[in-house]
Amino acid sequence: MTQALDTSEQEIFLTPSAAKRVAAIAEKQGKPAMLRLAVEGGGCSGFQYKFELAEAVESDDVTAVESGVTLVVDEISLDLVRGSAVDFVESLGGSAFQVTNPNAASGCGCGSSFSV
Known part of the structure; x- marks a missing residue:
């Protein structure tokens, strides 16, 4: 069942910067x-984040909405990213979507891989 969460119950967040991008x-x-946002096995630290544009919300997805943009996470990935914020960061090193994940015990220098 698709769950649209309000901010008081929200399990994952999309920042305004990420929504704009x-x-x-x-x-x-x-x-x-x-x-x-999906989590796959692999990367330097055991798990890696995967981002892609979605065409539709699936029946087992959880969603968060910011500024008319929907962030979609399947229930299995949600177990690993619950409480996270997805941001879009621009720096001298480049620009990228970034996940601030309170469940990650460690990460790698690239910021796209983590372990729990």
Whole structure:
């Protein structure tokens, strides 16, 4: 069952900066403003984040909405990222989506891999 969570119960968050970037990418590609965050095995630390534009919300997804943009996370990935914030960060080293994950025991220098 799809769960739309309000901020008092929200299990995952999308920052305004990330929402703005997703909206811009989705508009250029002619897709819905919907970002899917998934966790896969692999990476330097055991798990890695995967981002992609989503076409639809699946029945087992949890969603968070910010500024009209939807963040979509499947229930299995949610167990590893619950309480996280997805942000879009621009720095001298480049720009990227970044997950601030309170469940991660360690991470790697690239910021896309973590362990629990």
